Amino acid sequence: AKNAGRNGYAIYEPGMGEAQRRRQRIEAELAGALDRGELALHYQPRLDLAQGRIVSYEALLRWSHREDGSISPADFIPVAEETGLIVPIGAFVLREACAAAARLFPETGMSVNVSPRQFRDPEFLETVLDALEASGLPPDRLELEITESVLVDDDRRAIAILETLERAGVRIALDDFGTGYSSLSYLTRFPFDTIKIDRSFIRGMEDDDSAWHIVESVLRLSEGLGVRVVAEGVETPDQLLRLMQRGCDEVQGYLIAAPAGADVAARTIPEAVRT
Numbered sequence: 078a079k080n081a082g083r084n085g086y087a088i089y090e091p092g093m094g095e096a097q098r099r100r101q102r103i104e105a106e107l108a109g110a111l112d113r114g115e116l117a118l119h120y121q122p123r124l125d126l127a128q129g130r131i132v133s134y135e136a137l138l139r140w141s142h143r144e145d146g147s148i149s150p151a152d153f154i155p156v157a158e159e160t161g162l163i164v165p166i167g168a169f170v171l172r173e174a175c176a177a178a179a180r181l182f183p184e185t186g187m188s189v190n191v192s193p194r195q196f197r198d199p200e201f202l203e204t205v206l207d208a209l210e211a212s213g214l215p216p217d218r219l220e221l222e223i224t225e226s227v228l229v230d231d232d233r234r235a236i237a238i239l240e241t242l243e244r245a246g247v248r249i250a251l252d253d254f255g256t257g258y259s260s261l262s263y264l265t266r267f268p269f270d271t272i273k274i275d276r277s278f279i280r281g282m283e284d285d286d287s288a289w290h291i292v293e294s295v296l297r298l299s300e301g302l303g304v305r306v307v308a309e310g311v312e313t314p315d316q317l318l319r320l321m322q323r324g325c326d327e328v329q330g331y332l333i334a335a336p337a338g339a340d341v342a343a344r345t346i347p348e349a350v351r352t
């Protein structure tokens with residue numbers, strides 16, 4: 078039954094009604110989540126294949142609701158984006174991630190996801206610079222992950238902000254690469270430091286020739302552009318091997334380590350590094 082909800086009792090309910098109620102509940106509860114201390118960051122390492130060591134972490138937001146338990150970012154980030162709550166929540170993420178990087182992850186980079194709405198906020202630049210100053214984190218250890226949709230909306234203003242950030246020393250990554258429809262052109266609009274190949278291509282790599290060809294061509298292209306390539310969602314040794322053979326710079330995924338709380342993430346030495 079297509080409409081069976083996650084609890085299994087909604088079989089005879091119209092699917093839309095269930096989804097809408099869930100969305101409304103998220104919207105109502107998200108407003109207070111920050112103040113109730115329900116939001117926290119997890120960190121997932123990025124392994125540099127040439128050096129065989131962890132060179133940075135990605136901060137990933139987690140929400141543990143007091144009654145509903147853990148709610149996925151895939152469910153609440155879009156709501157935060159639509160309501161504008163992503164602005165205060167995003168500021169919290171920047172402060173927390175920079176503070177953790179300065180305190181707990183010496184010598185490594187820290188990547189923070191920035192959504193389009195957050196990026197367009199007039200105070201975005203100041204929020205980033207404040208987080209750096211408050212934490213004492215050197216700007217070149219912070220990387221902001223944006224998607225190409227940031228460049229679609231207001232190209233010139235977006236590029237001006239990215240250039241200001243780069244001049245300040247902050248790094249810029251293009252996230253979810255390959256999922257948009259004109260991705261390659263974005264690489265010529267702004268000199269990204271890093272591109273992250275979307276997990277869907279990595280997942281498809283072994284069985285789907287076209288996914289593998291896309292991964293290969295991104296790796297070849299990036300060599301010419303001098304941009305670092307990170308493969309997202311690496312789950313199998315075979316994926317790791319293929320990426321290594323084609324000169325992929327860094328990998329991130331469950332094979333290396335799942336996202337974890339700061340203390341655990343800082344202490345974990347991934348399997349792939351030990352061997």
Ligand code: C2E
Binds near residue numbers: 121137149150311
């Ligand atoms: P993303 O930026 O593409 O983040 C990577 C997602 O892939 C994370 O999901 C991570 O937990 C998951 N992942 C990592 N390795 C693997 C793997 O090997 N296999 C699989 N299947 N998944 C893997 P998560 O944490 O649920 O976040 C989902 C999305 O929510 C993120 O996608 C990002 O777009 C957004 N998000 C998360 N935290 C933040 C945040 O602080 N700010 C903003 N604006 N967006 C965030």
Ligand code: CA
Binds near residue numbers: 135
């Ligand atoms: Ca990301």
Ligand code: CA
Binds near residue numbers: 253273275276309
């Ligand atoms: Ca991604």
Ligand code: CA
Binds near residue numbers: 300324325326
């Ligand atoms: Ca390379």
